[in-house]
Amino acid sequence: LSGAMTSVTLRVGDLAGEWDRTGLIPLDLLRELGAEGRLCAEVPEQYGGWGLSSMHSGAYTAHVGGLCSSLRSVMTSQGMAAWTIQRLGTPEQSAVHLPRLTGGGLAAVGFSEPGAGSDLAAMTTTVRRDGDAVVVDGHKKWVTAAHYADLLVVVGRYEDGAVAVVVPADTPGVRIERIADPLGCRAAGHADVHLDGVRLPADSVLGGHGLPPALLVTTALAYGRMSVAWGCVGILRACLAAATAHAAGREQFGRPLAEHQLVAGHLADLYTAEQVAARVCEHASRCWDEGSPDQVVATVLAKHVSATQAARGAATAVQVLASAGSRDGHAVARAYRDAKLMEIIEGSNELCRLMLAQHALSVPG
Numbered sequence: 001l002s003g004a005m006t007s008v009t010l011r012v013g014d015l016a017g018e019w020d021r022t023g024l025i026p027l028d029l030l031r032e033l034g035a036e037g038r039l040c041a042e043v044p045e046q047y048g049g050w051g052l053s054s055m056h057s058g059a060y061t062a063h064v065g066g067l068c069s070s071l072r073s074v075m076t077s078q079g080m081a082a083w084t085i086q087r088l089g090t091p092e093q094s095a096v097h098l099p100r101l102t103g104g105g106l107a108a109v110g111f112s113e114p115g116a117g118s119d120l121a122a123m124t125t126t127v128r129r130d131g132d133a134v135v136v137d138g139h140k141k142w143v144t145a146a147h148y149a150d151l152l153v154v155v156g157r158y159e160d161g162a163v164a165v166v167v168p169a170d171t172p173g174v175r176i177e178r179i180a181d182p183l184g185c186r187a188a189g190h191a192d193v194h195l196d197g198v199r200l201p202a203d204s205v206l207g208g209h210g211l212p213p214a215l216l217v218t219t220a221l222a223y224g225r226m227s228v229a230w231g232c233v234g235i236l237r238a239c240l241a242a243a244t245a246h247a248a249g250r251e252q253f254g255r256p257l258a259e260h261q262l263v264a265g266h267l268a269d270l271y272t273a274e275q276v277a278a279r280v281c282e283h284a285s286r287c288w289d290e291g292s293p294d295q296v297v298a299t300v301l302a303k304h305v306s307a308t309q310a311a312r313g314a315a316t317a318v319q320v321l322a323s324a325g326s327r328d329g330h331a332v333a334r335a336y337r338d339a340k341l342m343e344i345i346e347g348s349n350e351l352c353r354l355m356l357a358q359h360a361l362s363v364p365g
């Protein structure tokens with residue numbers, strides 16, 4: 001794992017700021033990382049993946065998140081697509097699709113729609129049978145990595161439940177419309193996906209039958225939540241490193257910034273944020289690796305704590321660097337914009353709090 005981390009560090013180098021400014025990660029690099037299984041590291045070895053545990057995958061995701069949140073976002077989408085195929089698909093579907101995702105093919109997952117953001121039950125995308133085919137109609141919004149994707153895993157209504165369908169991005173009727181100016185993770189390839197009469201073989205439906213919508217969404221999102229949570233640990237580590245280096249090196253009023261107690265307080269807060277986020281993520285990954293019944297709530301907790309700590313921590317880092325960190329492309333400026341989005345995606349702060357409250361109410365006193 002440490003070799004993989006060094007290799008990704010060398011390949012990102014100091015380019016994350018430039019990717020942020022141009023809004024693009026070179027496609028060749030994404031395909032190269034994908035072909036080495038580095039974009040969905042938990043896929044089992046039998047499908048060409050690394051078969052990492054949640055804990056090891058988390059450490060790797062935090063590392064990438066500290067280098068570049070856009071690249072980590074692409075990884076999250078790829079991992080979530082692979083996880084959805086593995087969990088909901090038949091063994092035959094896994095054998096067809098997963099080797100593509102560990103072989104250089106890129107994927108994205110579409111749930112959100114213009115009228116269905118937090119409330120995914122309001123989804124209107126339909127998947128309907130037509131002879132030996134299925135036809136998909138709908139509009140997915142803000143799909144991370146869709147700009148780069150070869151495969152789209154699209155969630156839609158099917159008979160009296162919901163399904164996830166694997167849609168090759170070049171199928172007639174698919175139109176991918178890039179979001180030009182996202183607040184953060186600017187090189188993550190966010191796009192709207194329009195699906196107009198998209199005709200696919202019936203075996204594109206993962207598992208072949210409908211599921212209760214809430215079950216399907218929770219299954220697919222669980223992986224994304226863990227990935228985002230660990231990515232936020234990486235953001236906090238990058239912010240802590242930048243803030244401590246700056247506070248130790250720059251002097252004002254005749255001494256290093258770090259010797260001014262209010263600045264030292266910011267550093268302590270950042271260190272605390274990083275430690276708290278890392279501990280809740282470790283707990284959640286342990287639950288995944290042990291198959292604990294606490295896995296679902298631990299995942300929501302990890303996502304919520306890490307995202308809120310990262311958003312606050314990144315703001316603190318910008319405060320410590322002040323003008324030195326106030327330019328587009330600077331690591332803390334990027335972190336500030338990227339971290340804010342982590343409070344919105346994969347279950348916003350509010351939705352996480354509602355789920356945590358529901359859990360608290362269900363625990364016997």
Ligand code: FAD
Pocket residue numbers: 077109110111112116117118119140141142143144145182185190341344345346347348349350351354
């Ligand atoms: P809304 O649902 O309209 O919510 C607006 C505000 O109201 C939020 O603060 C929300 O928390 C709050 N709110 C809503 N309902 C309640 C409630 N019942 N109680 C309390 N508060 C409530 N979607 C995908 O399908 N795939 C992706 O890969 C993907 N990537 C994304 C990447 C980024 C950077 C962003 C910004 C979005 C992405 N999305 C993706 C969409 C994302 O999942 C939605 O933005 C998110 O679910 C929130 O939906 P919304 O934006 O429509 O906000």
